[in-house]
Each structure stands twice: as structure tokens, then as C-alpha cells.
Amino acid sequence: MxxxxxxxxxxxxxTxxxxxxxxxxxGYTPSAISQQIAALERxxxxTLLERAGRGVKPTAAGLLLTRYAAVISEQLAEAETALADLRAGREGRLSLRYFASVGPTLLAPxxxxxxxxxxxxAIDPxxxxxxDALSEVYEGDADLAVVVRPPTGALHGIRVVHLLDDAYQAVLPAGHPLAAKRVIDLTDLAGEPWVGSEPPGPCLAPLIDACAAAGFSxxxxxxxxxxxxAQGFVAAGLGVSLIPRLGLSARHPGVAIRRVRHPEPVRTIHAVVRETSLEHPVLRTLLDALKDAAGE
Structure with missing residues (x-):
């Protein structure tokens, strides 16, 4: 090479x-320059240079290599500029993974x-x-993921950033007797038919666990x-439901929303990134923006 x-x-x-x-x-000695040329000829x-009076002139091979050296020099300068822009956050691409209910409330702002x-x-959400999102970050296929719960075990090189605790709220048909209360005990819903709002997984788990703590399924x-x-089903009288606050940004006119206590089901939302990615200024800005949106 x-x-x-x-x-x-x-x-x-x-030149x-x-x-x-x-x-x-x-800034070299003439001897050092001659040694470099001799090594390149080997x-x-x-032969790359030949004598011409007190100086030298290039052979055809020397001219050929010089043209490529000029192209390489230009490309190296472009690479240095692009790298500086990337470090400064002026260009690049970030790949994000998220779940649906945080899209309009956290991710959009x-x-x-x-x-x-x-x-x-460029942002690719x-x-x-x-x-799956956590695995993609760990394997380097995504730069950041918003997940419902942190990893159950330590993952080498992964930083977990808490964003917010998202409480579940009771969703009742508008004319339901419990709608007269400002706050509902979870046990008040024990005998009601329920409308499920979550698929099996990390969003359903805190709801089931809270009901178990209250003594019922x-x-x-x-x-x-x-x-x-789910809100449409509740409004139609099929049952009651628990939906996290972030999932209630668009409310159905036929339901009543009430706080729940004893216990209050909560899902924890985190951002997950690789430690090495935190050097990227845009990713740090994104983390700050997510925390600000969560605080609002």
C-alpha cells in the first residue's frame, strides 16, 4: 500500500x-526529503524524479502520483471539515426509537x-x-430509544436517563356514578367490567401489579x-379503563377522567443511549429537550 x-x-x-x-x-532537512522520495520509489x-539542472523534474510516474496526491489532499481536507461539522452538531444523522404515546407529547417538541x-x-424517528428498541441501541442500530422501563440488568456502555413517571388515570363513561368523585380508590373499580388499553408487556405490567396490590385482578x-x-369503548359503556396520562392528550368527549390512588399505577419512562454517543452534541441537546418536555 x-x-x-x-x-x-x-x-x-x-510543485x-x-x-x-x-x-x-x-520543515524537514533535504536529506529527510530525499529519504522519503527514495522509499516511495522502492x-x-x-523512478519518480530525475535531475533537471540544479533542480528536479517529475517522470510520468511522478506526475501520475502527484495528481492522486492532490486528490487525496483535497479529500482529507473535506473529511476534516465534515468531522468538525459532526463534532459541532452542524451535520449528521440521529436514529431514534420510541413508543407511540410519547410521540406527540415528548418527542415532537x-x-x-x-x-x-x-x-x-437529519433525524430518523x-x-x-x-x-426491541433497547436492543437496537445496545447493538448500535439506533442512537437513542425512549422505553417504558429501564433494563433489568446492567448493560455495559449503556446510559439510562429517567424522563418521567407517567401515572395511569381512570377513564369512566361520562355518566358513571364514580365520575362524581375527584379521586377514585383503585378498589372502587374492582367489580367493574374493564376495557384493556395496553398490549401485554411493560405498559400493562404496572397496571396489573397495582390491581394485585389492591387485592383484585x-x-x-x-x-x-x-x-x-379504548376511550371509545368506555364511552360506549363497555367498561372502565386505566390509561396513562400521556395517552390522554386527545380525550373522547364521552368519558370522564379521574385520578386513582391506593395505589396509583405508574409507568416509568426512560431514554436509553450508548455512553460513547453522549459525545455527540446533538444527542445531548435531544436528551435535554426530552427532559424539558417531560417536565412540562
Whole structure:
């Protein structure tokens, strides 16, 4: 493989017209320059320079290598500029994974801030199962994931950032007797038919665990895996439901929303990133924006 540094020395000799002039420009001794040229001629097995009066002139091979050295020099300069832009957050791409209910409430304002502060950075957000999203971050296929619960065990090189605790709230038909209360004990819902709003997994677990702590298991009369449909089922009188606060950004006019206590079911929401990715200024801005959105 050709030595790029030696090719740049050859280019300096040819453009300056002599070994002595190139040595002065590069800060080397003429002997060091000659040694570099000799080593490059051994690598290429061709003569690159020949005497011309008090100076030197390139052979055809020397001219050929000089043209490529110029291209390499230009590309290296472009690479240095691109790397500086990446370090400064002026360009690049971030790949994000999230689950649906945080899209409008957490992710949208955070991405709007990234667009304002880092307009040259492309963002690739995709909905993903929380467990799959964590794996993608760990394996380097995504830069950040918003997940419902942190990893159950320590993952080397992974940083987990708590964003918020998202409490579940009771969703009742508008005319339900319990709607007269401002706060509902979870046991008040024990004898009610339930509308499921979560698929099996980390979002359903805190709801089931809270009901178990209150001494009962919910009796699901209907199930839905999206919050809008679950609210529609409740409004139609099919049962009551528990939906996290972030899932109630769009409320059905036919339901009443009430706080729950004793206990209050809560899901914890975290951002997961690789430790090495925290060097990226745009990712740090995104984390700050997610925390700000969570605080609001």
C-alpha cells in the first residue's frame, strides 16, 4: 500500500521544483526529503524524479502520483471539515426509537428544538417495541430509544436517563356514578367490567401489579391496544379503563377522567443511549429537550 505522507512529500518537491525548496516548506532537512522520495520509489518500483539542472523534474510516474496526491489532499481536507461539522452538531444523522404515546407529547417538541438548533442534522424517528428498541441501541442500530422501563440488568456502555413517571388515570363513561368523585380508590373499580388499553408487556405490567396490590385482578370485557379506541369503548359503556396520562392528550368527549390512588399505577419512562454517543452534541441537546418536555 502506498504511503500517503510520502506522496504528499513528492507533490511538495514537484510543485516547488527542488528538494531543498520542499524541505524548507515542509520543515524537514533535504536529506529527510530525499529519504522519503527514495522509499516511495522502492514502494512503486519506478523512478519518480530525475535531475533537471540544479533542480528536479517529475517522470510520468511522478506526475501520475502527484495528481492522486492532490486528490487525496483535497479529500482529507473535506473529511476534516465534515468531522468538525459532526463534532459541532452542524451535520449528521440521529436514529431514534420510541413508543407511540410519547410521540406527540415528548418527542415532537424535542425534535422541534433539534430542528431549530441543529437544522443540518437529519433525524430518523421510528416506532418500535420497547424491548426491541433497547436492543437496537445496545447493538448500535439506533442512537437513542425512549422505553417504558429501564433494563433489568446492567448493560455495559449503556446510559439510562429517567424522563418521567407517567401515572395511569381512570377513564369512566361520562355518566358513571364514580365520575362524581375527584379521586377514585383503585378498589372502587374492582367489580367493574374493564376495557384493556395496553398490549401485554411493560405498559400493562404496572397496571396489573397495582390491581394485585389492591387485592383484585381486572375483569376485561373488551380489549384494545390503542388509547383512542379504548376511550371509545368506555364511552360506549363497555367498561372502565386505566390509561396513562400521556395517552390522554386527545380525550373522547364521552368519558370522564379521574385520578386513582391506593395505589396509583405508574409507568416509568426512560431514554436509553450508548455512553460513547453522549459525545455527540446533538444527542445531548435531544436528551435535554426530552427532559424539558417531560417536565412540562
Amino acid at each position: 502506498l504511503d500517503v505522507r510520502r506522496m504528499q512529500v513528492l507533490r511538495a518537491v514537484i 516547488s521544483g527542488s528538494v531543498t525548496a520542499a524541505a524548507a516548506h515542509l 514502494e512503486t518500483a519506478v 424535542a425534535l422541534a428544538r433539534i430542528r431549530r438548533e441543529h437544522p443540518g442534522v 421510528k416506532v418500535a417495541d420497547p424491548d 381486572p375483569d376485561f370485557a373488551a380489549r384494545s391496544e390503542d388509547y383512542a379506541t
